[in-house]
Every structure is written in C-alpha cells, then in structure tokens.
Amino acid sequence: MKYLDDLAADIEGWKRDGRYRTIKVWESGSGTWMYLNGRRILQMSSNNYLGLTDHPALKKAAIEAIEKYGVGSGSVRTITGTLDIHEQLELELAAFKGTEAALVFQSGFTTNQGALSAILGADDAVISDELNHASIIDGIRLTKAARKIYAHKDMNQLEVVLKNTQKHRKRIIVTDGVFSMDGDIAPLPDIVQLAEAYDAIVYVDDAHASGVLGKNGKGSTDHFGLHGRVHVQIGTLSKAIGAVGGYVAGAQLLKEHLIHSARPFLFSTSQPPAVAATCLAAIRVLRDSSDLVARLWHNADTFRSSLQRLGFDTGASETPIIPIIVGDPIRTTHFSDRLLEEGLFAQSILYPTVAMDKGRVRLIVTAQHTEEDLAFALDSLEKVGREFGLIYIS
Template sequence: MAHDPLAWIEDELAQLEAAGLRTTIRTIESPMDAWVTIGGRRLLNFCANNYLGLANHPRLVAAAKAAADEFGVGPGAVRTIAGTTSLHVTLEERLAAFKHAEACITFQSGFTANLATIPALVGPGDVIFSDELNHASIIDACRLSRAKVVRYAHNDVADLAQQIANVGEMRRGLVVTDGVFSMDGDIAPLDAICDVVEAHGLILMVDDAHGEGVLGRGGRGIVDHFGLHGRVHVEVGTLSKAFGVVGGLVAGRRTVIEWLRQRGRPFLFSSAMTAPDVAACIEAVQLLEESDALVRRLWENAAWLRAGMQELGFDTGQSSTPILPLMLGDAPLAQRFSKMLFDEGLFAMAIGYPTVPMGKARIRVMNSAAHSRADLEQALEIFARVGRALEVID
C-alpha cells in the first residue's frame, strides 16, 4: 500500500495528548452567560471573554433580530463591492466618536484587523518592533508583511529603545504591542512606549482586544486609559470580547483608515460582517455611552475574586486587569485542575503551550459583569476544593 502522506498527524496528536497539550473543545448548548449548559449540565462560566455580559444582553439580541428583519442575514459581498450597508457606516462613526478617534474601520474579527493593518503599513525593507508576548494574530500579520521583525523583551521599554538604536537607519519602523496581554492580564506601558516611538519618528500600533470595553473611561480602551489620544497612530480592537458580538476595528487618523479601506486585504477580499452582528455592536456602543455601570461591575467582581484567590494562596501572576491567571506551571496539572473544576460544576480552561510558554500552564479565570456575588462565592469554594485536592494550596 502507498505511504499515507498524512500519517504524521496521528503521531503529532498522540504527542500532544501525552504532553497534556491536546485541547478538549467543549460544546456549549446555551447562550453565553454567567452560567452555560454543557452536556446537559448547568455550569458556572469563567471561561469567556464576555467581560460585560453583552453576548446575551436583551438589547443586543433585539437589535440583531430587528436588523435581520430589515437587512437579512448575509452580507453577500466584501465591503468594497456590495457589502457595506448603512449599518456598517453607522457602527464605524459611532465607534470613532466613542473612542475619540478621527475615524474607524471595522473588520470581520480582531484577527483579520491585525492581518489587514500591519502589512498595509510596513513591507519588505521596513522594521517591526514587536513585544515578545504579542498575540498570534500580530505575529502572523508581521510575517505576512515581510518586514524585518525585531522582538523586544516583554513590556521592557528600555529594551525596546535599545533594539531601535541597534537597527539604526530604517525606511519605516512600526512598534506594535498588545494593550492588555490576554494570557497574563498585564497592561503594556503604552505611555512610556509612546515617548520612545515619538523620539524615533516611528509608527505606534496597539492591539487593545482585551482593553476595549474594559480599560479607560466607560471602557473606551487603553488609549483613553493613558490619555494618549492623537499620539497612538493605530488602535486595533475587537468586538468579540467585551462588546459581546464579533468583529474587529481599527481606530485612528482619517488617512490611516482610508488607507486600510484601499489596502487592507481582509477588507478587500473577505466578506463583510453580517447586519445582525453590526446592529448588535451599535447597540453595545449605545449601552456603553449611556452608562459605565457594567464596566464598574466587571472591575468590582474581578477585584473581589482576585483577593479571594490570593487569600486562598493561589499564585495569580502579574495581572492588573479582570483576566485572572492561576499559575500552575505543569500542563498536565492544569488539565487535571480544569477537569476537576468541570466535574464540580465550573467551566474554566487550562491554557498551555503554544498559547503560553512551556512550563507556564495555568487556569485562565475570566471575570464578567454578568456574575453575581453568589456566583463568585460559589466559584471560590470550588477553586478552594480543587486547589486543595491537587495540593496547589494548603
């Protein structure tokens, strides 16, 4: 029989299994909320990026339904051909106003926003300075651009300055960082990075996927958090986390946004967001403009749970945002921990390599404004039981 050219995949999968790195994908049978149904069981949900509980918010659901009635369900085309509806234009105007940016463009996801933006700004002969822990979509976008990539030490502004000095003359240079690092929950020192970038006349881009709707006044993001309006050239965000829907965005100067409309390849060559998605996002902006109550509740919940976890003796890493990593180190231990949580009625994923470095496996506990105090108390009891059973805490 001829050699099976795909036989290696079984071997690779078996190796992942043995190393405790094969992901089990759970199937959710209910709306995304503080509680979800999996395998017919109700579980406390500490897994989602649904920071503000908007994924199942009645106002967003109603807006999506109304848009489906008015515009149907499919975009029918890419944005530049026939995929731009009045809803898309409204969302972009509302987001720009919300973020105090000159203009905004939306994409199908945060991932495609990065893939569109970086290759549109730099190319062969240019240099990208990228934080070593940047998100996979930034890494892939950098590769696509074919610019030279120089990684600097995580959140280390002195190293960034040194790397820029080492390169010296360059045609165009881009500094790119996550705003909030999604696996550790720490915040990039964007103010200090901005000073260095300005001193060297480079372009500054931040991917604020986990800061959008979370950081800044009423969830206006990391640029607002640091008061850097007008100084950060490109602010990428996502509509799939705190905004509760799906989609990506880039906010910035009018010229940059127009350039992305002309040269952002996922904008030109992949179909638009659907009308129900866009309408739900508009409603999310409306909600955030009306009140910061959900953002405040998210931070209160996160502070309460972090304090409780630390009191129990868990190592909660470097986070200063609602992302709460329980650092366990060993990937099989993290998987066992997640499995036991699941058996106890709590859904929180183990994260291992390649999402985080080898030896830095963890349970990533995601807080949400949707959790009640009773939910948090119940969660803490479960974490304590599992932590003790696995001898992670005393």
C-alpha cells in the same frame, strides 16, 4: 494514507504531553451559567466581559436589522457589501474612540493580519513585545519588514532596538493593550514616550482592553489619557462588545489606505447586517453608561484579592483576566478537569500558548457574575487547589 499517519502521530504526541483537548459543546447561550452534557456549569473562561451577548438592546437591534436587511450583506465591502448600518457603526466607533475614523473587519484576528501587512513594507521595521497575540505574530509574518522582538514590557530593551533601527523608513512599535494570557497592562505611556523620542509609530491591540479599560470601556489609550499620541488602535467586537468583528481606529488617511490595501478587508464578505447593528447597539450602551464597566472591575478586583489570600499564584494579573499558574501541562489539564467535575469551567492554557512550565487555568471575571457565583467559584477553587497542592494556607 501517509499524510493521515503524520497527523495521527502529531495528535498522539499532544496526548502524551497533556496538550490534547476535545471541544466542549455547550447547550445554552453565552452567560455566567451554561449547560454542558445536561449539567449547569459556572462559566469562568468566557470573553463576554460585560454580559452583552444577552443584552436586550443588542438582541432587539439584531432582530430589527434582519427584518430590514436580511441575514447577509451579499458582497465584500468594496462592491455592494457596505450598507448604511456598516457606515454608521464606523462613524460611532470613531467618535467613541476619539479618532478621525474607524474601519471594521470581519474578526479581530484578520484586523491585525490586514492592518500590519498593509502598512509595513520591506524598508520598514516592526518592533513587537514578545508576548503579543498570535494574530499580531501572524500579521508580522505576512510582511517583508525587519522584525525585532523586545522582552515583555522591557522599556530599556525597546529603546535599544529603537536606536538600532533608525536606518529604516519607519518603525512601528506593536503591543497588546492587555496581554491575554497574564492579564497585565502594557506600559503604554512609556512606549509612547520612547516612540516620540525616536520618531516611531505606536500600534496597540486592545482586544482585551476594549470595553474593559478607559472611561466607559474606550480602551488603553483613553485609560492613560494618550489621545492623539497612539497612531493605530486595534479593537475587537468579539469580546466585551458581545458579537464578532474587529476594527482599526486612527487617521482618515489610514482608513483610506486600508480600504485599498488590507487583503482580509478586500476579499471577505462584510459583516451580516444583524452583526453590525448589534455592535452599534453595544457601542451606544457603553457610551451612555459606565455601570457595567464599574461592576466588572469591582468583581475582578475582589475576586483576585480573594484568590491571592488563599495563596494561589495569579501571576501578573491586574485586569479581569486572572490566571492560576499550575506549571506542568498534564497537571494543569487535570486541575481544569477536576474543577469541571465541581461545576466550574476554567480553561487550561498550555504550551505553546504559554511557556512549557507556565501552564495555567485562565479565569475571566465578568460584570454578570454575582457575589454568589464568585463565592461558589472560590469554594471550588479552594477545594481543588488543596487537592493539587497549589495552596497550603489553613
């Protein structure tokens, strides 16, 4: 059929460009060491920042929730799909984030789609960092708002855009808290200062800051001490929290509005009770101890410094996301494949996710990695990095 021929042509093009990859099927749960085709592989591409996917308190909460509620919630939230476990999660999330309210969605991706499309109208303007996540881009596309892009973290350009959009009913500045491909942190204090000067709304997606930045992993708003000055905080329950889902934290009025207007919330079955219970247990683990977050940052800072001493280009990284910039997509893919042969999984990130000449493997250090794990990773990276001419230091 003609449409299949078109699909095949696309796939062949991706193969020629070095952008085609098969899905890896892992034979064990998410952890530092995982099994792939019977081999034990060191995992350094997981978003499981704090190792909570295997935490005893989370597993216990999930099992108990299944025994009490069953495996599904049976409906969307606005019919019979809001159980007391969902309400308790939102209450404790809001307290953890320091906001009036929180509303949980089925995924981080749909959170951005739902929130942006609900709060932006044709008379508004949305102002977005050029390196924001795909979910933000898609959420903006679902609106009729005027769309403005500013160069990555360029506050001078952001101010120009704010000056030129004052005719709009409201302006919303949207930024990632931590940028997922480079591992750098948004200049949130500067963004807030500009927003207050030009009467704009600040919207921060903390997908990679949740559980990572701030006291006990409360996120970028807490990290910079900006409570009460960031209007919309987006978080994920799918990365450091160890389960799946997303949430909006902010004013009670914002929550009530989204309940009535955010389409992914309105038309998707709510989280299974076991997932909600798992997320609630994770929030309590974070609330009660900062040890995991401290260990995460110790590992990340130590490992990044070691890579830089070897001579690797780690880009703008300042978080546990640490890219190694390779460049050409085909060369990047081969570099990732060679690391896997050595027993290290480091996912290649290619165009169009990043610029054509900025292909990289993205390493993510976790709190679970031991000194021995990171030493193994460094040895593998040094060996393969020399083969590929990425490092030259003797």
